[in-house]
Amino acid sequence: MSEQTRPDDDGTARPAALRADRLEAYMLGHYMGALSGVRLFDEARRSWAGTPHEGRFATFHEEIRHDIEELETMLARLGFSRRTLAKALGTVAGIASRLNPLSRIRERAGVAAHGELEMLQSLVVAKRSMWVTLLELVPDEPRLDAGQLRRLEAEAADQYDRLLEVARETARDRFRAHG
Secondary structure (H helix, E strand, O other): OOOOEEEOOOOOEEEOOOOHHHHHHHHHHHHHHHHHHHHHHHHHHHHOOOOOOHHHHHHHHHHHHHHHHHHHHHHHHOOOOHHHHHHHHHHHHHHHHHOOOOHHHOOOOOHHHHHHHHHHHHHHHHHHHHHHHHHHHHHHOOOOOHHHHHHHHHHHHHHHHHHHHHHHHHHHHHOOOOO
């Protein structure tokens, strides 16, 4: 018998149950990342204010906020306490108050701003990976909603494509000599 199976009452190998502590740790790690991510998307929204891309970044910010609400709902459905979520929020807020990772890259026309776009893309890739991973766990965790996870994964893929589109539309100008 492997680690992934356990004997049933009749000795038949059955899939081992998911470990709630591992699932909670995994999801809380992503939850804390999402809380940081929404802050970074809000900073990007402010950075792109007054540009043709302003509306796109406002939309990204709202979508990320909605993703956090979906994740909170999922965590509650899985029985993870509000106190645990509040603790994660407190941890992220404490770190965020001391760090400002985008403070050096406010210039939306510079090369550093392109790095900001790439960082935002990587956050969306990580989020999409979480939805895919959770989708794989659906057979062992019936409180996870496969339809919801497929929708969230597709939305993350779309967000990535739209961020990539902004990067493509603005990249050449960032690397050109001016004046």
